[in-house]
Amino acid sequence: MITAIILINAERTKVNEVAERLADMPEISEVFSVSGNYDVVAVARVAYNDALAELVTNCLQKIEGIEQTNTMLAFKAYSRHDLEAMFSLGGTED
Template sequence: MVTSIILINAERTRINEVAEQLQAINGISEVYSVSGNYDLVAVVRVKTNDDLANLVTKQMLAIEGIVKTETMLAFQAYSRHDLEAMFAVGM
């Protein structure tokens, strides 16, 4: 499984529209509207690097209103939610 975080700048008048189109893409598990230097953050979980490349260079490219993206590849996950789920088995 490949996990990626994509930081997105969108045209100001299209942020909500872009977010809705992003969340409809298979492989994007979450989209957040955020404060700071970026408008949106998308969390991507796909099977392969090729799937990620296709998502970023073809599917996201087709969305009008995206001005700029920065894609970060996750190496390892540290999540309290994962630990809680693991220890909750059998309770």
């Protein structure tokens, strides 16, 4: 499995639309609107390099509002937190 982090600059008025379109894509596992130099961060997980190339150079190009992307490949995961469990509402009261 190949994991890529895609940093995205979007038109100011289309950030939400871009994020929603990305979230609907099967190759994209997570999408975040962020502060800083980028507007949206997407985490892509694909089986092959060719699938990532297709995603970045063809599929993302068709999303209206994306102005620029910067794609980083993840080499190794150092944390395997279960985010759903980490943010669950089943906490205990003191």
